[in-house]
Amino acid sequence: MNSHPPLNAAFELASDWPQLLSQAQQLAQSFSLGGHGRRRAGPGDVFWQFRPAQAGDALRSIDWRRSARADEQFVRENEWQAAQAVQFWVDNSAAMQFSSHGESKQHRAATIALALAILLNQAGERVGTSDGALPPQTGRAQISALAQAVARRTSHDFGTPITTDLIPNSLAVLASDFFGDLAALRQRVTRAAALRVQGVLLMVLDPQELDFPFQGRTLFESMAGSLRHESQNADDLRPAYFQALEERQAQLANLAQHLGWQFFIHHTDQPASGALRDLYHALEYRR
Template sequence: MEFDADTAVRSAAQDAAGLVAAMPRLVLEARKIAASVYHGLHGRRRAGTGENFWQYRRFMDGEPSARVDWRRSARDDHLYVREREWEAAHTVWIWPDLSTSMVFASPLVWETKRDRALILAFALAELLVRGGERVGIPGVMRPSAARNIVEKMAESLVHAHSLPQSLPPAFSPSPLAEVVLLGDFWSPTAEVVASLAGVSASGAHGHVVQICDPAEETFPFSGRVEFREPESGTALTIGRAETVREDYVARVATHRAIIRREAERRTWSFLIHRTDRPASELLLALHARMSGGSFGVTAHPEGQPADPAGSPA
């Protein structure tokens, strides 16, 4: 089947209408999730110039002696420096994938990948702004620390002029900024790697979060099944779908292994989130990664890595 541009545009228009209709529910759900985890989180405090005391640390050779806190040092056998909290607003760019492939939910779940990506983006932005950060959307919204950041993001996405793409737009974040990419990343492996290389070229730190439906990992299909690529409309019919399950799972594993390797090579993190898991689970793990924590998210034990050719839909 050849690519039909008119069909793609009509499909995108339908997806956009669905997004507008769903947005109020997604905003409320995001606020609910953010509120449920907020009290269990610590702020992303960092040392730097500012007026608020943060912590004491050991004095290091080569530092000016004027930095020593003599009162605190008098209580111990070591010299201590009084560190202050960094008060400059940090910028976090959050990109949610709103392409057609994200408008998919198998019978195993009740929520599409797109809805889950938006809920996570909104909830994370709410937590970050409460912590004094600025949040922006690449190509859509400039960084902001507005109290109504969730509504601001929702309005910006609804009124975005360009059609959603499967990979983030080309942009150059500040080396001090942080980037969070939320999508299914089922594009060809080389395209995903190239996109990641472009976004990370400035030296910004970031996190790649692959959001997938459980059916895209476990491939629970059997018998004669027609698979349709959601963005191009290309169809593939398999007489006995169960016979390709092992190969599919292997390709998924290879795809993810390459993305993980490229992310880690750039000191980025790579996390996997299935839509049959609570959104709060990923939000807590991601916030911990961004705060310098050590725990992360992996696929469900039955889940296996990603398919470079595309997901079943």
């Protein structure tokens, strides 16, 4: 019994980015935004709040109309309106093509990431890729280019984020099953954090990877076919598998917490809207 077949060349080269873009647009449209703002003072023309004047405030910042209604002076503050750069990496390795129910991990990760990019673009943010191939920009053409970028596939078994072209003080969204080299991931994310890049890690898993339903004689083979393991009784592997998965998730959560990032887990049999909501709000508090 094969747990999953290797990719063939035609599958590796397939691209479904128009369908991906359509699904991401629908997901973004279904997301109720409410107010969008940085919720911190800064240059802009959108009113945020009045606060009592403090020593050092310039006279021109005093709102005299509001101050006239009280016994103290008030400063009018607007919300920060500077555009933020948000850079994406969606794992396009062979492992991400796995699916036990129709939608691959990559397709789900790409749909969520692209829907998030659409929402950010609508809010005036600049979006692009973390590898520098698509520098952060705004506009519909940029979203189409991003859809093509996250829909590409490779024949590598597992992926590692490309973070060499992250912009200092930007935001990063990295989506993967994170089954690859953890040391390489830690090194690259730590390097990004040193550039004051803040971000999120989204771990996308298939239900079969959560249930481990294999029994009896089973041949496990990586999606690219480079790794093989035959077990006479797959049931015996279940405890060790679950322990390894839990340890990997804990390591990712600890890495994110140590660097001030956030870590989320999403299963492809769950609504994509939940992950989109989590990511959007995670970035909202960092903008």
